[in-house]
Amino acid sequence: MHTIAMRPLATAVATALAISAAPVSAAVAAPPAPSTAGSDDSFYTYDGGRPLSSFAPGAVLKTRTLPYHVVGIPTPVRAIQLLYRTTDAQGRPSAGVTSVVRSPGGDGRKAVSYQSAYDSLNPADGPSRAIAGDVTLGGLIPNAESLVLVPLLLQGYDVVIPDTQGQNANFAAGPEYGTNTLDSIRAASRSPETGMNTGTRFGLIGYSGGAIATHWASVLAPGYAPEVNRRLVGFAEGGLLVAPAHNLKxxxxxxxxxxxxxxxLIGAARAYDIDLKPYMSGYGLKVYKxxxxxxxxxxxxxxxxxxWKKLAKPQYADPNSVPGFVEAVNKLNLGSAPTPTIPGFIAQGNGGVLEGTLSNLPGIGTGDGVMVAGDVRTLAxxxxxxxxxxxKYRQYGLLSHAGAAVPWAPLxxxxxxxxFAGRTPPSDCGRIPAGNSLAPEKPASSF
Structure with missing residues (x-):
């Protein structure tokens, strides 16, 4: 029954990922000019008299209620948006934004934190901007994902949708995704407008870029937000980035x-204030810009x-010869992060050869086209x-990154x-095949 009821969710996720996975062009072409949609929206700026550092993580700084927009068109659904205090990848105080949609049949006791796969280096492409009515090319994915809300709301779940990448859109910076997600839950639980409170139970769910946020939130919660961790029923994710150095290869x-x-590279460098430009070739600098x-x-x-070799100067053909690269990818390696204490459902495709990715690399193995299956197995x-x-671990041997979302979503x-019903979580421990080493990267020997 649940599987049938949740088919709209599968369709929504698959649609969003199909949009993101469809090759736009076979040639290297300049993208459209970066959008400035919403750039003058003062809601996103903390302008209070107190220093941001004086607020506890999750403190609500601003609140507004507006119509939920889909591709710029307002709907009857209302969204509550919160500006809240959070923490960036380097542990510094920052301001994040989340959107909350209340279930018409809910009672505030259960909620789902849905982490979007918007995957962008442009803050204008975040889900909160799309919800507020801004229309950007990069915002197509959050707009498609809006269909996810319907089955969740109908089942009585309030839905929280954080801008997981922060206001600088630090793509791939997993720890920042995690703190933004956890502080979004804190903020939603503290705002009277949301109908939730510190007793509301939460489930975490996300695919691809949303899986990055979902997973980092689950591993950081015991140490960063223990009071939130006690209210998490579990995390469900698919298409997970585990060890970025492996994925780049x-x-x-x-x-x-x-x-x-x-x-x-741009997202990680931006998150950790690492300057990679001195190591890049002329072509690499053009792509970077x-x-x-x-x-x-x-x-x-x-x-x-x-x-990588096309992006780097010849003397840096080995990415591990770049100190900043090694520093960043080791900080983003989930193999070195804490173990989550809550139940988890982790799914991964393994049919990446269908998307033009090499079928088997020494030490890396196979994957779904962008995520490495052996890394995910090792982590589980x-x-x-x-x-x-x-x-619980599920591998879809013949499905690519986009394709695996379809069976994953209803499950x-x-x-x-x-x-949420309190049933005993299933376990695949003892049945998960071996994977890759997740040891930290080592700097290349100097010559």
Whole structure:
């Protein structure tokens, strides 16, 4: 019954990912000019008299209620948007934005935090901007994902949709995704307008870029937000980024996903104030400048055959010869992060050869076209070994990144429904095949 009821969710997620995964062009082309939609919206700026650092993480700084927009068209659904205090990738106080939609049949006791796969280096592409009515090319994914709300709201769940990448849109900076998500839950629980409180239970769900936020929130919660962790029923995710250094090798030279390489480099460098430009070739600098405000829409299928070597100067052909690269990817490696204490459902496709990614790389193996299946298996096994036996793992051997979202979505929501109902979480511990080493990257030897 749940599976049938949640088919609209599967369709919504699959639609959004199909939009993101469709090759836009076979040639390297300049993307549209970065959008400035919403750039003059004062709601996003903290302008209070007290220092931002004087507020506790999750403190509500501003509140507004507006119509929920889809591709710029207002709907009868109302969204409550909160500006709240959070923490960036370097531990500094920052301001984040989240959107809350109340269920007409809900009572404030259960909610789902939905992490969007908007994957952009442009703050204008965030879900809150799309909800507020701004229309951008990179905002197509949050607009498509708006369909996700319908089945969730009908089941009595309030829905919280954080701008997980922060107001600088630091793509791929997982720890920042995690703190933004956790502080969004804190803010939603503290705002009288949302109908939720510190007793509201939450489930976490997200695919692809949304899985990055979902997973980092689950691993950071025990230490960063223990009072939130106690209210989390579990996390459900698919298409997870585990060890970025592996992914950059895996997508190198691919037909569809190679353009993610510069996007991830820009996002990680921006999050940690690392200057990678001195190591880049003339061509690499052009790509860097072109994509500083680009989105996933601007890269898929548009950089076929792109590699790290094409972006870097010859003496830096090995990415591990760049100190900033090693520093960043090790901070983003989930293999070195804490083990979550809540139940998890982790799904992963393994049919990436269909999207023009090499089928098998030494030490990397196979994946869904952009995410490495062996990394995800190792992470799930690691959690089982660390004592979290409530891990369900599903691998779709013939499905690519976009394709795996279709069977994952209804199973993920069914799984979360069971967690809210208090049913014993299923476990695949002891049945998950071996994967890759998730050891930190080491700097290349100097010559």
């Amino acid at each position: 895996y997508v190198s030279g691919s037909l569809v996903w190679a353009g993610v390489i510069p996007m991830a 072109r994509l500083e405000r680009g989105s996933i829409i601007n890269v898929l299928g548009q950089y076929p055959g792109l590699t 096994r690691q959690y089982c070994g660390d004592g979290n036996k409530s891990i 993920a929501m069914d799984w979360l429904n069971d967690r």
